[in-house]
Amino acid sequence: MKLFFIKDTLKKVSGIIIIITGVLFLFVGLFAVVSGYQKGNKEDINIGYLMSGFSLVFIIPGARIYISGVKLSRLEENLKQLATLIKTYRRISLTEVAKKFSMPEAEAEQLLNRAIELDLIKGNMDRTTGEFFVSESLGEMKKVSFCPNCGTSLSQVIYHGETGKCPSCGSLLN
DSSP states (O other), X not given: OXXXXXXXXXXXXXXXXXXXXXXXXXXXXXXXXXXXXXXXOHHHHHXXXXXXXXXXXXXXXXXXXXXXXXHHHHHHHHHHHHHHHHHHHSEEEHHHHHHXXXXXXXXXXXXXHHHHHTTSOOEEEETTTTEEEEGGGGTTEEEEEEOTTTOOEEEEEEEXXXXXXXXXXXXXXX
């Protein structure tokens, strides 16, 4: 699953190259300023200041490009973790996703929408419970209305291979 690997790597590498270019201009400029003061040559001093200032033309955009690549790497990692989490849980609320990723629910929803858009996960939102569920889990779902042991009315959804628990008597449901 190569989402942004090339794009974020290119941004980080090109950002570093541009920053290094700017730092080289900065060092050459500072060297010119120092040697100009030692020689008493104002022209060298002025050129040195000009080159030092010109270095910012490289350093600032290079830093922004590098930071953009780092953010893209983080987004890719979050998307991969979200896809794994949702495939593992099969059904999860946005509140729980937000807690697990330490982010606001609105941001968690955007992350979920991005994962769906990139076809990392396929599923739907259950608007009644506020939960996202994986499409494959629909056939594996079983709704339990009553506890077979004590008869308590329930509204639990149990997936194939999972076990539920009656809140009244504690018996296991499967």
